[in-house]
Every structure is written in C-alpha cells, then in structure tokens.
Amino acid sequence: MIDLEGKLADSFRCKTLKWLSEEYHEMNGTQYDVLDHMPTPLEFSRLVHIARPVLIKESTVPEVDDKCAWSKEWISEKMGNNKISVAVTPNGRADAVTTGPDGKLFFAEPHTQRMTVSSFLDTLSSDTEGHEIDNQSWEVHYLQSQNGNLFSSRYFDMSGEEDPSEFEALREYIPSDVSWCSDALDRTPDAVNLWIGDERSVTSIHSDPYENIYTVIRGAKHFTLLPPTEGWCLKERRYPHGTYARSSSSSALELVPSLPSVPLVRWSSVTDPTAPGALPSEAHPIHVTVKAGETLYLPAGWWHHVRQEGFTVAVNYWYDMEGRGMSWVWMNFLRGTEEPPLGNDEGAGAKAGGQIES
Amino acid sequence: MIDLEGKLADSFRCKTLKWLSEEYHEMNGTQYDVLDHMPTPLEFSRLVHIARPVLIKESTVPEVDDKCAWSKEWISEKMGNNKISVAVTPNGRADAVTTGPDGKLFFAEPHTQRMTVSSFLDTLSSDTEGHEIDNQSWEVHYLQSQNGNLFSSRYFDMSGEEDPSEFEALREYIPSDVSWCSDALDRTPDAVNLWIGDERSVTSIHSDPYENIYTVIRGAKHFTLLPPTEGWCLKERRYPHGTYARSSSSSALELVPSLPSVPLVRWSSVTDPTAPGALPSEAHPIHVTVKAGETLYLPAGWWHHVRQEGFTVAVNYWYDMEGRGMSWVWMNFLRGTEEPPLGNDEGAGAKAGGQIES
Numbered sequence: 001m002i003d004l005e006g007k008l009a010d011s012f013r014c015k016t017l018k019w020l021s022e023e024y025h026e027m028n029g030t031q032y033d034v035l036d037h038m039p040t041p042l043e044f045s046r047l048v049h050i051a052r053p054v055l056i057k058e059s060t061v062p063e064v065d066d067k068c069a070w071s072k073e074w075i076s077e078k079m080g081n082n083k084i085s086v087a088v089t090p091n092g093r094a095d096a097v098t099t100g101p102d103g104k105l106f107f108a109e110p111h112t113q114r115m116t117v118s119s120f121l122d123t124l125s126s127d128t129e130g131h132e133i134d135n136q137s138w139e140v141h142y143l144q145s146q147n148g149n150l151f152s153s154r155y156f157d158m159s160g161e162e163d164p165s166e167f168e169a170l171r172e173y174i175p176s177d178v179s180w181c182s183d184a185l186d187r188t189p190d191a192v193n194l195w196i197g198d199e200r201s202v203t204s205i206h207s208d209p210y211e212n213i214y215t216v217i218r219g220a221k222h223f224t225l226l227p228p229t230e231g232w233c234l235k236e237r238r239y240p241h242g243t244y245a246r247s248s249s250s251s252a253l254e255l256v257p258s259l260p261s262v263p264l265v266r267w268s269s270v271t272d273p274t275a276p277g278a279l280p281s282e283a284h285p286i287h288v289t290v291k292a293g294e295t296l297y298l299p300a301g302w303w304h305h306v307r308q309e310g311f312t313v314a315v316n317y318w319y320d321m322e323g324r325g326m327s328w329v330w331m332n333f334l335r336g337t338e339e340p341p342l343g344n345d346e347g348a349g350a351k352a353g354g355q356i357e358s
Numbered sequence: 359m360i361d362l363e364g365k366l367a368d369s370f371r372c373k374t375l376k377w378l379s380e381e382y383h384e385m386n387g388t389q390y391d392v393l394d395h396m397p398t399p400l401e402f403s404r405l406v407h408i409a410r411p412v413l414i415k416e417s418t419v420p421e422v423d424d425k426c427a428w429s430k431e432w433i434s435e436k437m438g439n440n441k442i443s444v445a446v447t448p449n450g451r452a453d454a455v456t457t458g459p460d461g462k463l464f465f466a467e468p469h470t471q472r473m474t475v476s477s478f479l480d481t482l483s484s485d486t487e488g489h490e491i492d493n494q495s496w497e498v499h500y501l502q503s504q505n506g507n508l509f510s511s512r513y514f515d516m517s518g519e520e521d522p523s524e525f526e527a528l529r530e531y532i533p534s535d536v537s538w539c540s541d542a543l544d545r546t547p548d549a550v551n552l553w554i555g556d557e558r559s560v561t562s563i564h565s566d567p568y569e570n571i572y573t574v575i576r577g578a579k580h581f582t583l584l585p586p587t588e589g590w591c592l593k594e595r596r597y598p599h600g601t602y603a604r605s606s607s608s609s610a611l612e613l614v615p616s617l618p619s620v621p622l623v624r625w626s627s628v629t630d631p632t633a634p635g636a637l638p639s640e641a642h643p644i645h646v647t648v649k650a651g652e653t654l655y656l657p658a659g660w661w662h663h664v665r666q667e668g669f670t671v672a673v674n675y676w677y678d679m680e681g682r683g684m685s686w687v688w689m690n691f692l693r694g695t696e697e698p699p700l701g702n703d704e705g706a707g708a709k710a711g712g713q714i715e716s
Contacts (some may be wrong), residue, residue, distance in 0.1 A: 008363060012370040019695060023687045045403035046544060050683040186404060229687075325408040329381045329587075330688060337377060 010101040014232070017334070021229040021282060028052065028227070029283050036350050041183035044297075048184060048211060051299040051327070053225055053286065059293045060178050060215040061315060070217050070313050071128035072121045075170070075196075079117040084166045085145050086120050089244055090253045092140035096204035097239055097267050097343065100255040105343050106242035107265035108255055110142070124198045130219060130310030139253060142201040147305040148191030150315065151176045156188035167194055178213050178317050185211065205268050205305035206233060209331065211319040212298040216290045219312030224273050228301035228334050233283035234273070236336070237343030238264035264349050269343055273305050290314075301331040359629060360562040372590070375692070379640060380651040386410065386585070388642050399541035402655075406467040406542060406569060409657040409685075411583055411644060417651045418536050418573040428575050428671050431477045433528070433554075437475040442524045443479050443503050446471050447602055448611045450498035455597055455625055455701065458613040463694035463701050464600035465623035466582065468500070488577060488668030499613060501558040506549030507597045510533045514546035525552055536571050536675050543569065543677050563592060563626050563663035567689065568676040570656040577670030582631050583644040586659035586692050589681035591641035592631070594694070595701030596622035605639055627701055631663050648672075659689045 009351060033054045047054055068074045085095045087110035094110035123141040127133050145166075148155075155163035155176060165171060177189050205226065214221070226233065241258040270278050272283060290296045298304060298309065300321035321327060390410045405412055426432045445452045452468035470704060473642035481499040483490050503524075506513075513521035513534060523529060535547050548568065565586065572579070584591065599616040628636050631643060648654045656662060658679035679685060 005366060008366045012367050013374075016371075020687060020691060023690065024684065027686055028682055034643065035620055042400045042541065045407070046542075046680075047684075049403070049407040049680060058712060156414050183400065184404075229684075282605055322404075322407060324386055324690060325410060326382065326587075327407075327684075328385055329378060330684060331376060332381065 009350070013336075017232040018282060020140060020334070021227075021232070024227060024229040025284050030286050032286060032288060038180055038295075041180045044180050045184040046251075047297060048299065048322075050051075051301075052227075053223075053288060053299065053302065054297040055288055055290065056295040056297065057293075059217070060213060060295055060317070061174055061217055064173060066302070069173075072124075072311065073128070075313075076118040076121060078169045078173075079167070080169065081116050082166065082169065083114045083116055084120065084143065085149075086115055087111070087142045087144050088139050088253065089142075090139055092142070092200040092202055093204060093271075094142060094144060094201070095206075096202075097269065098255065100242050100257065105239055106255055106257065107239040107267050109243040110144075111244040111246065111253055112145075113141075121194040121196075124196075124311055125200055126198055126310040128218065132135060138224060140198075140200045142195075142197040144193075144195055144197065144201070144203075146191065146193050148189075150174055150194050151189065151192040153188070153190050170194065174315055174335055177319055180215050181211070181317065181319060185322070187319060189317045190320050191318045193318070195316065195317050196312070197308055198311055199308050201308060203304070203306035205270060205273050205303050205304045206208070207231065207301050208318070209300055209321050209328075211300050211321055213295060213319075214290065215295040215315050216292050216296055217313040217315065218292050219314075220286050220292065220309040221290045221296075221312060221314060222307040222309065223286075223288045223290065223296065224305040224307075225288060226273070226283060226303040228331055229301070230283050231334050232336075233280050234268035234270050234303060236266050236340040237269045238266055238340055239343040241265050264342070266340060267343075268303075274307075300327070301334075375380055375587075375590040376640060378692070379585075379590070382585060382587040383642050386618060388644050390644060390646060396538055396653075398539045402538050402542040405655060406657065406680075409529055409659075410585075411581075411646060411655050411657065411660065412441075412655040413648065414653040414655065415651075416653060417575070418571060418653055418675070419532055419575055422531060425455065430482075430669065431486070433671075434476040434479060435533075436527045437525070438527070439474050440524065440527065440559075441472045441474055442478065443470050443502065443507075444473055444613065445469070445500045445502050446497050447500075448497055450500070450558040451562060451629075452502060452559070453564075454560075455627065455629055456613065458600050458615060463597055464613055465484055465597040465625050467599070467601040468502075469602040469604065469611055470503075471499075474629040479554070482554075482669055483558055484556055484668040486576065486669055490668075498556075498558045500553075500555040502551075502553055502555065502559070502561075504549065504551050506551060507549075508552050509533055509547065509550040511546070511548050511644075534675055539571050539675065539677060540570070543680070545677060547675045548678050549676045551674050551676070553674065554670070555666055556669055557666050559666060559674065561662070561664035563628060563631050564663050565589070565659050565661045566676070567658055567679050567686075569658050571653060571675040571677075572648065572656055573653040573673050574650050575671040575673065576650050577672075578650065578656075578667040579670060579672060580665040580667065581644075581646045581647045581648065581654065581656070582665075583646060583656070583665040584631070584641060584661040586661070586689055588641050589661060589692050590694075591638050592626035592628050592661060594624050595696040596624055596628045596698055622700070624698060625701075627659075657686070659692075 035056045038058050089110045098108040100106040150167050152163050241262045242255045244253040245256045391416045396416050447468045456466040458464040508525050510521050599620045600613045602611040603614045
C-alpha cells in the first residue's frame, strides 16, 4: 500500500525547503563581505545578525617577533617532549562517511594517537613553506582535537578550576578569546582549538551550532560553504558509527564498527561537495580561501567542507550561538524535525537521490 | 470533488506553523526584558538580533523645563493656527476591519480632516490629566498620520531636499532619531511620527516590517503583542477596501466602498485579540503597558494591537529592518506564501474558524 499522505507531506516539506532556499538566495546571493580590518564589537554584532560569512584580512593571533614563528621547528621547540592527541586515519577523512567492512557505509571516527609534536609534524607531507617532503607515514595525521585543546570553557569559569591544555606552551602566543567577538556576543568562547595538518586531511561537510572565528596562521584553508537554508541539498542520512583502530601498535588501521547500542550518526551523504554534480542545481556553494594571516567569520548553522593547502596551522574560536529569539528554532526547522532515512538503505537513498562517493 | 492534495498541503502547512510557534514559545516564553536605562548601541544591536520586545523605563524625548509641557494647552500654544491632518472615524477603528454597507466586511480607512490642533484637541474625551470631559464630538479623532509627520526619510537625505512637517513647531522638542538605535542599525529612521488621541481610538492588530521605537509622552498605551511565529493565530483574510467620507461637511461619516480596481487588503480577522476566546489556545499574547516617560522596542514583524488610556501623546521611530540574512525571508514565510481566503467568504471563514466581531 502506498502511503499517500506521507508522500504528500514529504513533497510539501521538500517544496517548503526549496522555497526558503530560493528566497534566501534571491535576497542574499553568494557574495560575502571582505573586511580589511577587524570589526568593532558593534560592527560584528550587526554581522552576526545578518549571519553571512565574512573574510577578514587580519589575524586574531598577534605576530611574533621571530621569522620562524609557527614553523614546524618553532612549534616543536616550544612544545618539547610533551605528548599530544592526534587523529589518525588511513585516508585523511576523520569524522566522515566512509566505506567500512563488507562495503557498508559508516560514520568513521579517527584513531587517536598520543605522540610528541615533533614526531607528529614529521608525518606531514610538506615542510613549513609548503614544499612536499618525503614523509614516512602512509597514514594521515591531523591535529583536530576539537575539545578546546587550547582553551576550554573551564578556562573562563571564574571558579578557579583548572583548564589543563596539551598546548600550554603555545598559550602565550594565542589570545584566549577574540575581544570584539566576546564583546559583541557578551560571552566568552566555548572552545578555542588549534588545528595542524596538511592537504591530505579533509573535513567533511557539516554544520555546528556555534559562531565560529577561524584564523589561518600558516598555509591556507579552502572552505566550501552552504547557508543553513541549503542543508536539504546535502541529503543527511543516518550511518552506523565506527572508529579506526589497530590490533597491535604496528598493524594498519581498520574501521571497527561500534556496538549496536551506539546511536546512528546523522551526516551528509555528499562526501565531496566540490565534485562536479555532487550538489543539485539549487545549491549555491560559496568558496572562500582563508590564507595565512586572515580570519573567517563562519556563522552558526552554516555548512562547511574544508580542504587545506600544504602544512597548515589554524586556530578557531567557538562561541555558543544565541539561543533566544528565532535563530535556534529556524536552524532546527531547516535540519528537519524528523530522523533522516538510513544511509545504507538502498531504497531510501534512491528515493531521495542520495549519493555516496566512497 | 474533494481536493485531497490541496487539503493535505493546507494541513501540512498548518502543522508546520504550529510546530514553529510551539518551538519558539518553548525557547522564549512570554517574558520580556525591562531596562532601567537606554541601551548602548551594542546592547541594542544584541537585542535586535534576539528580536523580543523590550520595555525601557526612559523616554527618547528630553524633558522640557515646563510643567505644562505636552499638555493640550502647551501643544495648542506651540502649534498656533497651523492646520494638521486628523483621522476621523465613527467608532475609533481607523485602518481596521469593519462592517460596511449591506453588512459586508471592509478594511476601513479613516476620513482625513484638516483642522487646527486646538480644535482637534477639543474633540478628545479627556483633559491633559486624563479626566473625562464633555467633548463635543461624537466622532473619534486620532492624530495618526503615519507618513513621518515629524520627520520623514527625506529629512535625513543629505541632498538638501526639504522635509516640511505639519509639526514644524514641535520639532525642537523631539529628537529626529534615537541615537543608540541609529548607531546599532547603522541607518537613520524611515519615519518619525507623532500620535495624539484618547481611549476611544484603538489600533487593530497588524505587523510592520520596521524596527519600532515607541515612546509615550502623556497617558499610556496598552500593547497586546504576538511574535511573528503566531501570526497564523490571527487568521488573515482579504477584505475589500473602503474609506470613511461625508456627503456634505455637516453630514455623518459613511463607509464608501472603493472602486473594484483597488486591491483587496490582507488583514487579521481577529478584531479584538484581548477579547476572551478571540485567539486559539496556541497563541501566547504578551501584554505590555507603556506609561508616560517609557519606551517600547517593538521588533520588526511582531503583531501588535494598541489601546490608549485617556489623553495620550506618543512618538515612534520606524527604522527599516535588515533585509540581508534570514529575517526577511522568515517573516515572509510566516506570513504565508499564498493569498489568504476572502474575508467575506462564509465557506472560507468557517473552514479556518475565522471570526469577526463587528
């Protein structure tokens, strides 16, 4: 029996989302603001209300009076033999949908490996200047521990609690907040993260409920952005969870499916939105390259896919988005109030035109 | 034949709007902020992003060193014999849905009468202190010419063009803009209006695409507010247009239907949202009384019904809302992308539970 009512509800929902994304695109286009200097708190408050990406041609990280600052050598020297947590994958796709055992699709979390900064930096494929080097690692390492690895919300908590960081030694070079952003939003960051990797690491397209201030210190990041209204173009599905692991310290990484009790992960089934034909014609991706010394304001709820150019060091500041008013409600509405279909269900995928490049 | 698809689309749309208004209410409740003092531009910018009503216990209009300032006598003296345009209706309901000839419902515009300020003030039902007086007029007069009667956008246009005002003599007492609002929104007002009336004039529920700063100078205004998400509770319908007029200068006002070529007016069919049972249980009206010396921030898109207490003088500043970003798109979505049913169509009214108290 055909569920006519369900089908019509689907089609109405689809029409509604298309209408909203068309209207939004008509009013806003695909251009983005470029600022020569940091905004004032008031200017930034206005930009948060508009909630469009903004490229700022300045760094949130003060210049260090040392030509070698933020080179591999400089970072290694500052960090010494302290161990850090590094994400390791066989393919550079941490937190992404990947084909696992038996050809089934999984949402794959990386293997976390503890190592010294210098041994981590040795795995990267290019030197500080971005020239390719003969690295020893077939696996892809990415420093992407997004738990506030530089400063977490505990740091700003006045209770005096400690906020230990693996990157304690780098804290003096990185401000704990972005003052114009903290002033505009009237809050301190929820997490400040350091990111270090190379062009082999790619961040799959997703969105966060955070206002995001993203500064590139070395290298460059290529962002592919979609507004919250175009989330429907990304065909979210539910995937079983898995984590890369090795059976012994010398063996290769394998994707290990999590126990069935681990909830399915909702994720876009479009693995590379920059690939031709990956997105429907109704999507209007915005491509922004953030070079060393530049900062991107990525508004809460915007979908982003990120590639890197050679040896890349970046820092980002996540601020909780405003929960009062409309923004939160709209974001949830655009994500859909119902669970998306299963990512491994052929029927569901075909019905909605889902696609996966594995 | 039953239009099953149309019916299901209606029901889905209805469900969507109900979901949005429920979520919005859950996140925001019905409380509103009360500020003791004017916000800074930055504070106000944040409030605009949240887009909730705010009552400010301060006036945008500086105090005048004269105990009689803004009394009937004081206003009359300042204005002299200059004539002003006053809205006149038989029932105090200008710009509202009213029963017209043959019992048909109309959107009724008031009769505009030119008169001196002192003869206008004589028609009001109470004296400066709000005590009832024996006024000569059976008709209800309301100064509500919302065309920027104090300052229009032309005033801020630096081209040197003139912006004549009927209230030129009062301009020196009323700032042409609200500096913290102009700074926050980075624009000058679109219109600044003076409002003078009594408790017999009521403003029917409607919404404007403007950020609104509303200061009461004398008397008090009782606002009944609904967020943009609850617009569906107001059952907008389309009504034929009419204007009050008299056949001779001494005859009574009659509602004259406009020519059929005048487009139908989309307006709420709920004439008194404060009446018991006028709104469905899903509506969460907010009642805010703005007293003399207080200011209301009424965010763009909020529905408002306004009553007055005795002799009331007020000034409001309309600022264009931000067109970039989501706000405009959402507002249009919540208003509905399709024309509402006809207000005089029994079938349509009954189907949607429309109601009119005439």
